Amino acid sequence: MQVVVDGIEVEVAPGTTVLEAAKLVDRWVPTLCFDERMVPFGACRVCLVAVEGAPGPLPACTTTCRDGMRIATTDERSRRIASNVVELVLSELPGPPAEHTELAEVARRLGVGAPRWTGATHPVRHDERHPYLVLRHELCISCGRCVRACDEIQGAFALTATGRGFHSNVTAGLDAGFLQSTCVSCGACADTCPTDAISERLLVALEEAGGASDG
Numbered sequence: 309m310q311v312v313v314d315g316i317e318v319e320v321a322p323g324t325t326v327l328e329a330a331k332l333v334d335r336w337v338p339t340l341c342f343d344e345r346m347v348p349f350g351a352c353r354v355c356l357v358a359v360e361g362a363p364g365p366l367p368a369c370t371t372t373c374r375d376g377m378r379i380a381t382t383d384e385r386s387r388r389i390a391s392n393v394v395e396l397v398l399s400e401l402p403g404p405p406a407e408h409t410e411l412a413e414v415a416r417r418l419g420v421g422a423p424r425w426t427g428a429t430h431p432v433r434h435d436e437r438h439p440y441l442v443l444r445h446e447l448c449i450s451c452g453r454c455v456r457a458c459d460e461i462q463g464a465f466a467l468t469a470t471g472r473g474f475h476s477n478v479t480a481g482l483d484a485g486f487l488q489s490t491c492v493s494c495g496a497c498a499d500t501c502p503t504d505a506i507s508e509r510l511l512v513a514l515e516e517a518g519g520a521s522d523g
């Protein structure tokens with residue numbers, strides 16, 4: 309079947325998502341909770357696009373293409389909502405995200421700078437019970453990617469999403485710590501984390517010493 313993305317016709321197979329169709333024609337759609345190695349989750353609402361005939365913006369990562377669908381990836385309303393979501397996410401962090409992170413890249417490309425308001429930020433709390441990894445709770449944006457990577461890529465089921473709203477976060481081994489969990493130290497969680505909330509201890513130590521290279 310055929311869809312049209314930003315005026316470009318593209319053939320897609322049944323089941324193709326709007327995000328996949330956009331990628332086929334090299335159109336950028338911002339994403340935060342998406343990782344192509346895992347089943348789309350549809351949690352962050354940053355990947356919004358306009359679809360002709362739809363009453364409002366739709367999430368590209370979980371919307372499946374229909375024959376003849378016309379998609380606009382740079383729709384003004386979609387981008388405005390996505391930018392506001394990213395700004396809200398940034399406002400809950402204790403400081404700007406590290407330059408090399410996916411969150412920083414998405415904010416840059418959307419033109420979102422420092423949040424226009426000062427809100428409640430997540431308290432600084434580090435789980436350093438793993439020999440190689442550190443979980444910096446204050447940087448977690450609850451995208452769920454680490455939990456899904458642990459489940460879907462590694463099948464280890466060591467991480468759990470806990471809490472609700474502003475207090476949602478991620479814990480290892482139901483907060484007993486990585487070592488008390490089923491973690492096999494594969495690093496899939498750190499690899500997918502868009503904010504470096506889960507990161508290698510060595511890299512964090514370098515960052516804190518001012519020696520991390522951003523880029």
Ligand code: SF4
Pocket residue numbers: 447448449450451452453454455478497500501502503504505506
């Ligand atoms: S630790 Fe990272 S990957 Fe996991 S939910 Fe938080 S921000 Fe997302």
Ligand code: FES
Pocket residue numbers: 338339340341342349350351352353354355367368369370
């Ligand atoms: S990337 Fe689509 S909802 Fe998060």
